[in-house]
Amino acid sequence: MDLLNRNSNAAIILAGILSIIVGMGVARFVFTSLLPPMLENYLTITFAGVLASINYIGYLSGSIFATLIKDINTKVKYFRIGVVLCIVTTVVLGLSSNDAVWAISRVVAGFGSAMILVVGSAIVMTKLKIENKTKAMGIHFSGIGFSIFVTDLIKRAVLYNGGTWQEAWVVLAIFGIFAGAYSLYILSFDKEIRQNVVKHKFDKSLFSIFVIFLIIAYFTEGVGFVVQGTFLPDIINSLEGLKGYGSLTWTLVGLAGIPSCIIWMTLAHKYGSLNIIIIAMLVQIVGILISALTSNVYLNLFSGILYGGTFVGLVALFMNLGGKLAGKNPVILMGALTTAYGIGQVSAPLYSIKLVDMYSSYSQALYVTAGIVFVGVVLLFIAKRFATKEQKSM
Structure with missing residues (x-):
């Protein structure tokens, strides 16, 4: 099982799960996990709700945009952009306490999450060399559960060792860099794929x-x-x-x-x-x-x-x-x-x-x-x- 082989099914599924941990865990769900300590000395419940809402606006716009990307090479490009956006916007939350900066970072993170989940999943499905992909995609989407569990463990480790919620965001971003780098390497193609994109009428x-x-x-x-x-x-x-x-x-x-x-x-x-x-x-x-x-x-x-x-x-x-x-x-x-x-x-x-x-x-x-x-x-x-x-x- 060669986990550095871009065409290995095991590597493709692992890269897909790690990308979901970055896109859904680091950029979305760990916000919920960190909410209690953030409510203690920074956020109000009202602003937290507004931030959640605009994060979903970013995700919604990204999901709709993703349905318009037909070419697999363009999908790879936007998947890469999504990974970078999710990591950068996470660092911002650890280093800034400006409300406007937080609002912008949450909407951008939402867009990045959609690029990873929607576009990244399409890349995984395209790359897998399995006849029946339903079970493999079921394993891939288990990454959503892993995204909550893994990022929550990282947050717990930081807070347990005396760290602040700001430091937790930075540590999560560092984790995102390593997980994202592996995903970017595996979920790409050795050369551009020529595709005849079938255009369907509405x-x-x-x-x-x-x-x-x-x-x-x-x-x-x-x-x-x-x-x-x-x-x-x-x-x-x-x-x-x-x-x-x-x-x-x-x-x-x-x-x-x-x-x-x-x-x-x-x-x-x-x-x-x-x-x-x-x-x-x-x-x-x-x-x-x-x-x-x-x-x-x-x-x-x-x-x-x-x-x-x-x-x-x-x-x-x-x-x-x-x-x-x-x-x-x-x-x-x-x-x-x-x-x-x-x-x-x-x-x-x-x-x-x-x-x-x-x-x-x-x-x-x-x-x-x-x-x-x-x-x-x-x-x-x-x-x-x-x-x-x-x-x-x-």
């Missing part, structure tokens, strides 16, 4: 009633993902008797996220994507409501497992189903799904900080979030009535 017939319901349901999942994805450690720490447990809960999110993609995708293959998406969203609703209904330590730690165990899998389930529904023209439908999810991501932190400000508690924001995700579940049940037999079995 096909309005793709947007059936079933697909429209699916897109709206994915918007509600964007909302369901982001509230805990932004505030979970602080939500747990704010509960009576649970101060200090937020960090452990976030570690469990990462651990649960690592195998979740493979498990949910396996179930979808057996029982149909639509049925499994509904089950996963119902499980997620339970996880969201736990922290609003009880301060029991074990149940709240379990809420982290339910969150980590659903959100990664739901992204893979929706995207995989969208790709199957679109057939030879996946870019349009995947772009529409990603846009809907992104709008949910951008809006959720904004209503959350308003409700926290009004009630001095996260409970109301969690109730609203759970309600919105439940609307998504109801829409999917209605969508089943409009689905063909083939669509139900996908």
Whole structure:
């Protein structure tokens, strides 16, 4: 197993996972992990919510932009740009305390994250020399769980040894340089690839009633993902008797996220994507409501497992189903799904900080979030009535 061979499947998958740790962990999720210490002496909960929202705006714009890049050589170029942006914007957070600089760095980091996850995943899929790539891509997307777990361990090591959250950002950026360098080396091509890019016309017939319901349901999942994805450690720490447990809960999110993609995708293959998406969203609703209904330590730690165990899998389930529904023209439908999810991501932190400000508690924001995700579940049940037999079995 030659991990320095650019054409080795093992090296390609490792490079893909490491790139996700940089793009999703260092540039996005560790912000949530570092939120409690940052709230103590720098951020307010309102500004934290605004920063999360504009980070998702950057990610949304990057995701849409990514669907327009057809040429694989151009994808490699933007993937490289994404890695550099994620590392540079992380250093900025450790060295600056200027609000405007933080705001700009978070939106740029969001764009960089999209280049790594969306464009980088396309490069991984192109490079893999395997006939059936579904299982390999499931392993690749386990990088989202690893991104939470690994960056949380790095943050813990810095703070445990007396470091500050500013120093944690710098150490994370240094880690990002090494992980990113390996990914950049492996996820490139020895020579430019000549490609005949097939141009598909916009096909309005793709947007059936079933697909429209699916897109709206994915918007509600964007909302369901982001509230805990932004505030979970602080939500747990704010509960009576649970101060200090937020960090452990976030570690469990990462651990649960690592195998979740493979498990949910396996179930979808057996029982149909639509049925499994509904089950996963119902499980997620339970996880969201736990922290609003009880301060029991074990149940709240379990809420982290339910969150980590659903959100990664739901992204893979929706995207995989969208790709199957679109057939030879996946870019349009995947772009529409990603846009809907992104709008949910951008809006959720904004209503959350308003409700926290009004009630001095996260409970109301969690109730609203759970309600919105439940609307998504109801829409999917209605969508089943409009689905063909083939669509139900996908």
